[in-house]
Amino acid sequence: MSVLVYIDHAGGNIKKVSLEALSYATKVAELTGAAGVTALVLGSAADATVAGLGAYGATHVLWANNPLFDNFDSGAFTKAIAEAAAQTGANLVVLSHNSRGKAIAPRLSVRLKAPLIAGAVSLPTLDGSALVVRKSVFSGKAFADCVLAGATNIISLNPNAYSVAKGGGSCSVSAFSPSVSAADFKITTVSVEKQSGDAVPLPEAELVVSAGRGMRGPENWYLVEDLATALGATTACSRPVADVHWRPHHEHVGQTGITIRPNLYIAIGISGAIQHLAGVNNSKVIVVINKDSEAPFFKAADYGIVGDAFEILPKLTEAVKRFKAEHA
Amino acid sequence: MKILVCVCQTPDTAAKIDFVDNNTQFNANGVTFIMNPTDEWYALVRAIELKKQHGGTVTTITVGGAENEQTIRKGLAIGADDAVRIDTNAADSYGVAAQIAEYARSQNYDLILTGKETIDYNGSSVGGMIAELLDLPYLSGASHLDMPDANTAIAKCEIEGGIETLSAATPLVISSQKGMAEQVIPNMQGIMLSRRKPLTVVAPAAINDLASVKVFEKPAPRSSVKLIDPDNAADLIRLLHEEAKVI
Ligand SMILES: Cc1cc2nc3c(=O)[nH]c(=O)nc-3n(C[C@H](O)[C@H](O)[C@H](O)COP(=O)(O)OP(=O)(O)OC[C@H]3O[C@@H](n4cnc5c(N)ncnc54)[C@H](O)[C@@H]3O)c2cc1C
Numbered sequence: 117m118s119v120l121v122y123i124d125h126a127g128g129n130i131k132k133v134s135l136e137a138l139s140y141a142t143k144v145a146e147l148t149g150a151a152g153v154t155a156l157v158l159g160s161a162a163d164a165t166v167a168g169l170g171a172y173g174a175t176h177v178l179w180a181n182n183p184l185f186d187n188f189d190s191g192a193f194t195k196a197i198a199e200a201a202a203q204t205g206a207n208l209v210v211l212s213h214n215s216r217g218k219a220i221a222p223r224l225s226v227r228l229k230a231p232l233i234a235g236a237v238s239l240p241t242l243d244g245s246a247l248v249v250r251k252s253v254f255s256g257k258a259f260a261d262c263v264l265a266g267a268t269n270i271i272s273l274n275p276n277a278y279s280v281a282k283g284g285g286s287c288s289v290s291a292f293s294p295s296v297s298a299a300d301f302k303i304t305t306v307s308v309e310k311q312s313g314d315a316v317p318l319p320e321a322e323l324v325v326s327a328g329r330g331m332r333g334p335e336n337w338y339l340v341e342d343l344a345t346a347l348g349a350t351t352a353c354s355r356p357v358a359d360v361h362w363r364p365h366h367e368h369v370g371q372t373g374i375t376i377r378p379n380l381y382i383a384i385g386i387s388g389a390i391q392h393l394a395g396v397n398n399s400k401v402i403v404v405i406n407k408d409s410e411a412p413f414f415k416a417a418d419y420g421i422v423g424d425a426f427e428i429l430p431k432l433t434e435a436v437k438r439f440k441a442e443h444a
Numbered sequence: 445m446k447i448l449v450c451v452c453q454t455p456d457t458a459a460k461i462d463f464v465d466n467n468t469q470f471n472a473n474g475v476t477f478i479m480n481p482t483d484e485w486y487a488l489v490r491a492i493e494l495k496k497q498h499g500g501t502v503t504t505i506t507v508g509g510a511e512n513e514q515t516i517r518k519g520l521a522i523g524a525d526d527a528v529r530i531d532t533n534a535a536d537s538y539g540v541a542a543q544i545a546e547y548a549r550s551q552n553y554d555l556i557l558t559g560k561e562t563i564d565y566n567g568s569s570v571g572g573m574i575a576e577l578l579d580l581p582y583l584s585g586a587s588h589l590d591m592p593d594a595n596t597a598i599a600k601c602e603i604e605g606g607i608e609t610l611s612a613a614t615p616l617v618i619s620s621q622k623g624m625a626e627q628v629i630p631n632m633q634g635i636m637l638s639r640r641k642p643l644t645v646v647a648p649a650a651i652n653d654l655a656s657v658k659v660f661e662k663p664a665p666r667s668s669v670k671l672i673d674p675d676n677a678a679d680l681i682r683l684l685h686e687e688a689k690v691i
Contacts, residue, residue, distance in 0.1 A: 131604070190572065190582050215603040219584035222572030225538065231655035234537070234567050248658055255563045257461040260657045302581040302616075306598065306609040317604035323691070347691065358622070365587060365623045366602055371457050371563050372481045373622065380690040391457045397663065401688045403680065404669070414669050419683060423674030435678035439685065 117150035120206035122197050123169065124216045127186075128161035132280065133212035133320055135172050137273045139281040141210040142173025143239060144271075148247075150208075154178055156200045156292070158193060159185030163289075170287030172280065178204070178292035184301065190219035192300035198227045199294040206268060208247075213272035214319065221272040230268040237277040237377070237398075240264070247271075255371040255394040275320045276377050311366070315350045318367065323349035324378045326369060326396070327357070330385015330406065330425055334362040339429040340384060346436040352376070354386045370395035384425050388413025405429075445500035445594045445614075447491045448553040449524065450544055450571070451483040452506055453515040454564045463660045470564075470660070479515045482559025482621055484522070489625035490589055491557055492523040498594045500554075501525045505547065507540045509533060513643065520638035521630035527641070532648035537565070539653045541573030546649040549578060554594065554614040560585050560621040571619035581616040587623030 121141045123134045138155055145153050152175035157166050159182065166179050178200050185193070197220065201209055209224065211217045213235045225232035237259070238250035246265040252274070253260045264271070311317075318324065325344040331337060337351075344351045351367060358368035369376055371394040381399035385406060386392060393416050396402070404417040407424050414420050421428055455461070455475045462471040478484075491502045504519040505528045506512050516527045530547060534540040548556060556575075561568035568584075575582035587607070588600035598611045599618060630638070672680050684691045 133604075190584065191575070191579075194576065215585060215601070218568050219572060219582060222537065222541070222569035223576035223582065225569070225654065226541070226573050226576035229654070232537075232569060233655060234569050243658070251566070253565050253660070254455070254461045255566060257662070258463070259661045259663065260565075261659045261661070263656050263658050266654065303583065303610050303612045306611050308603075309607045309609070311606050320604060366607075368622060372485075375566070380684065380688075394457075401684070401690050402666070403684070416666060417669045418666060418688065419680060420669045420671050421674050421677065421680065422671065428674055428677050431677040432680065435681045436691075438678070439681050439691075443685075 117145070117148045117208065118204055118206050119145045119150050119153045119208045119210060120201050120204055121153060121155045121174070122209065122211040122220070123155050123157045124212060124214060125157065125159070125161060128165060130165060131212070131214065133214045133275045135280040136275065136278050137210050137212045138169065138172045138174060140239070140273050140278040141208070142281070144208065144210070147239065148242065152176060154200070154204045154206070155287070156197060158196055159183070167287065167289055170285045171282050173283070173285060174287045177287055177289040179289055180292045180294055184296065184298060187301055187305055188216065189301040189303045190223055191302065192296050193220050194223040194227055195300060196294035196296050197224055200292060201228060201268060209268065209270045211272050213274050217272045221270055225270055228268050228270070229266070230270050231264045231266045232270040232272065233262050233264060234272050235274045236271045237274050239278070240271070252375065252398060256375050256396070256398050257394050274377065276322065315344070318350050318352055319374060319376060321350035321376070322379045323347050324352050324376060324380065325349045325382045325384070326352035326354070326386065327384040328354035328386030329356055336426070337363070339426065343382070343429055343433045343436065346433050346440065349380070354392055383413055384429065386413060387411050388416060445495065445498045445555065446551070446553045447495060447500065447502045448548055448551070448556045449483070449488045449491045449502060449504045449519070450556070450558040451488060451504045451515065451519050452480050452540070452562055453477045453508065453512050454480045454562050457481070457563065461662070467660045468657070477515065479518055480559050480562045482561065484519070485627040486620035486622065486624040487557035487559050488519055488522055488524065489628050490620060491555070493625060494555070494591055498591060503528060505530070505544055507532060507534050507543045516643060517638050518630060520641040520643070521634040522628055523634060525641065527643045528646055529643060530646050530648050535653040536655045537567035537569035538573055538655070539651055541570045542577060542651040543648055544570070545574045545577035547646060548574070552615070555597065556580070556617045558617070558619045560619045568619070571617050575617040581612045583610055583612065583616065583618045585621050586618050587621050589618060589620070589624055
C-alpha cells in the first residue's frame, strides 16, 4: 500500500485543510501498514515550506516547481496528480474536500478509474482489503459508510474532520516533471477578489458565530461581528438573511447553502428550521440564543440562552474580551 | 447555443430521513420528492436566461426511472425545451456521470450545467466526472455566469476566502450554486406547454459503478440543552472553556 496526498496551497502558503489531509493520510498509512506517504506540491513555493511537510507525516515530497501551476485548471492538475499516482504506485490518493478538491477529485476518479469518497469525515476501517469510510449524506441528516474496493481509491477529506498532527519527522524532496503543458490550461483567471477581513474561511472555521432574521436588519450585525471578532470566529447566517442581501451569499449555511462542522456554532436569532439544522448539526458544540424558549433550535443545542440577542450579545462580547485578557 | 442541464430528484428538504433493510436502503415511503434545489434554482434557470440571450435550446437530462417524470415535467414547465431520461438507477455519482457523458458525447453541447451537489448523497462529483469523461474544462461551484458571446463563459467561483473570476471557451462543464440565478415558479402557461414538450427515454449504456454504500446511520441525538441565565451570560464563556473545551 502506498499513499499520495495532494497538497493545496495559495501562493506558496499551504492550506490548513491540506495539513489535515496529510495528517489523515499519515494515520491511514499507519493503520494499513503502508510503506510511506508521498506529498505532491504543484507550483511555486519556498523550499523550506515544501521540506516542512515532513513534520506532518510526509516521508517524501514530489514537487513540480513550475509556474504553470500557479494558475489553476482542474484538468491540468488532474493530469499531473494522475501521473504522480502512477509514478509512486499509489493505491490511495487523499486530498481535501475544499474548493480545489471538489474540482479535482471527480476528474481524478474518472482518470484513475478509482472509486471516490467525496467529503469523508472519519478514518477508514478495513473490511478485508477494502476501506470503509464515513461521509455525511442528506446534507448532515445522516452518515453513510462507503466501500472503497478499487486498485486505487480516492478520499477527499471534509475540512475540520481531522486534526492537524505535527511531529518531528522530516522528508526527502524530489523534482517532479509531469507531462503537462500550457495547452492543458484551458481556464484563464481574470481576477481574484479577496473577501474582507482576516477571518478563517467559513468551511474551515473552528468557531462560527451565525445569526438569522432575529437580528432584524443588517445595521445590527455589528453586534454579531463584535462577538465573532472577540472570539476569533467566522460569521455565518441563515438563508433568508442571505436571500434579502443582509449578508453575502457565501455566509448562507444549511441544506441549500454550505454544510459546516465547526467545534463551536453559536446561533443567534435563528429559529432552527430543519433545512438550517441539516447544515450545522454536525458541529461539535452548539449554542443557541433566542428570545423564544419554544424555538426548535434549542432541541438541537448543547447550551442555550433564552433572551433578547440585543441585550445578550454586548454582554457576551465583554465576557469574551475579559476571558481573553485573563488567558492571554 | 445548445445547453444541457443535469437535473435529478431528491427528497424534499423538510423530509425526515429513515433507512430500511438493516439501514442499507433509504426509506422512500411517504417521502415527497422535489427537483434538487441547486439544479433547479441555479443551473436550469440560468440556462434558460442564457438561451433567451443567445438563442438555441435547453435540454434537461436525468438518470433514473419513470418515477422521475413529474420532476422532469417541472423542468419543462420552468422553460426547458425538451428532456432526456436515461432509464436506469445508477448506484453512485460515477454511474450518473458516465451515463450522461455517453449520451452527450455525440450531441455537441456548448454548455453542460449541473447543480453544485445533490442534497441527498452530497457527492458534488457529477459535473467534474462528465468533464473528465468528455475531456472538457470544468468550473466547480460557480455563483455567477455570463456569456458575452455564445463561445465564451465568464464565471465567478468561490474559493476559500475569495472569489475568482474565470473565463473559458465553450464547450465546457459548470456546476452552479447560489447567486447564479433566482428561483422561478412555473406559471400556468409553462405548465400547459410542458405537457406537449418532448421527453425522450433512452436505454442506458453498460456501466459499472465505482463506490457503494455499506450502511447508513443517523447522528446520535444531542443530550438536552443546558440553559444559562441571560443575566449571567459570562457563565456561558466559562462553560465553553472549562466544560466544552472549545475556546
Ligand atoms: C427548499 C428549502 C431550502 C431551505 N434551505 C435553507 C438553508 O439552507 N439554510 C437555512 O438557514 N434555511 C433554509 N431554508 C429556510 C428555512 O426553512 C427557514 O425559513 C429559515 O432557516 C429561517 O431563518 P431564520 O431562523 O433566520 O428566521 P425565522 O425562522 O424568522 O427565525 C427568527 C428567529 O429569531 C428569533 N428572534 C427574533 N427576535 C429576537 C431577538 N431580539 N433576540 C433573540 N432571538 C430573536 C425568533 O424567536 C425566531 O426563532 C430552506 C427552506 C426551503 C423551503
